[in-house]
Amino acid sequence: MDGKQGYGDPGLLCEACGNNQFGSSGKGKLCKNMRMLYILQDGAYMPLQLALPPTSIKPYKNFVNMAFALRNRPVYGSLVKITLKPVSTNGFDYSVAVFNRVRDFAGEELAAVKTYAEGFRKMVKEMLEQRAQAQAEAAANIVQTVDAPLELPDNDGHFAVGLLDGERELMPA
Numbered sequence: 001m002d003g004k005q006g007y008g009d010p011g012l013l014c015e016a017c018g019n020n021q022f023g024s025s026g027k028g029k030l031c032k033n034m035r036m037l038y039i040l041q042d043g044a045y046m047p048l049q050l051a052l053p054p055t056s057i058k059p060y061k062n063f064v065n066m067a068f069a070l071r072n073r074p075v076y077g078s079l080v081k082i083t084l085k086p087v088s089t090n091g092f093d094y095s096v097a098v099f100n101r102v103r104d105f106a107g108e109e110l111a112a113v114k115t116y117a118e119g120f121r122k123m124v125k126e127m128l129e130q131r132a133q134a135q136a137e138a139a140a141n142i143v144q145t146v147d148a149p150l151e152l153p154d155n156d157g158h159f160a161v162g163l164l165d166g167e168r169e170l171m172p173a
Contacts, residue, residue, distance in 0.1 A: 006031070011135060035060060038120065039082070040113075047120065055087070056097035063099035076117035078104045 006012050006019075014020050019031035033054050038047040052060055068075050079102040084095035105113050 005132065008135070011139075033057060038124070040116070050082075052097060053094075055094060059096060060099060063101075067099070067101040073104065074114070074117070076105075076113050077110060078102070 004014055006014050006017055010017060010019065014031070014033075017031065018024055020029055020033075022029055024030045035052040035057050037050040037052060037060075039050050040047040064075060067073075067078065067080075081100045081102050083098045083100070085098045087094055087096050104110075
């Protein structure tokens with residue numbers, strides 16, 4: 001979810017995980033780099049979660065640097081339009097996200113968006129911490145099985161192992 005800590009199996013730090021290495025799936029990686037964005041649409045109360053694929057991460061980083069970091073503005077400080085650009089490489093067709101700043105928020109509008117964004121960020125952080133804690137607890141509660149031979153209880157002769165019922169003839173080998 002955050003691109004740093006894996007969840008589930010194997011649940012390692014993404015940087016050190018074997019699933020995040022090229023060749024782990026034959027051609028590419030078993031676990032692909034994704035960037036989760038939360039997009040608040042006009043008039044909505046809850047943001048949408050947008051999972052950026054690896055092909056759109058670099059355009060997103062470039063956009064954030066130019067539209068926000070170089071201008072010393074927070075990423076929630078502007079209205080952004082996201083479109084898709086069709087791309088074809090080596091016979092594969094796919095789309096890349098294109099980001100455009102429409103306008104900057106200011107005054108009360110910026111203050112309201114800032115309050116919402118900070119509250120939502122805190123809520124997501126708490127949710128991820130709870131998820132990580134629940135997975136750690138679940139991993140601690142896994143019962144280890146032992147591959148010891150199964151021992152049959154003494155049943156005081158209530159049945160005979162290896163004999164057919166009735167005439168008590170030995171079973172064929």
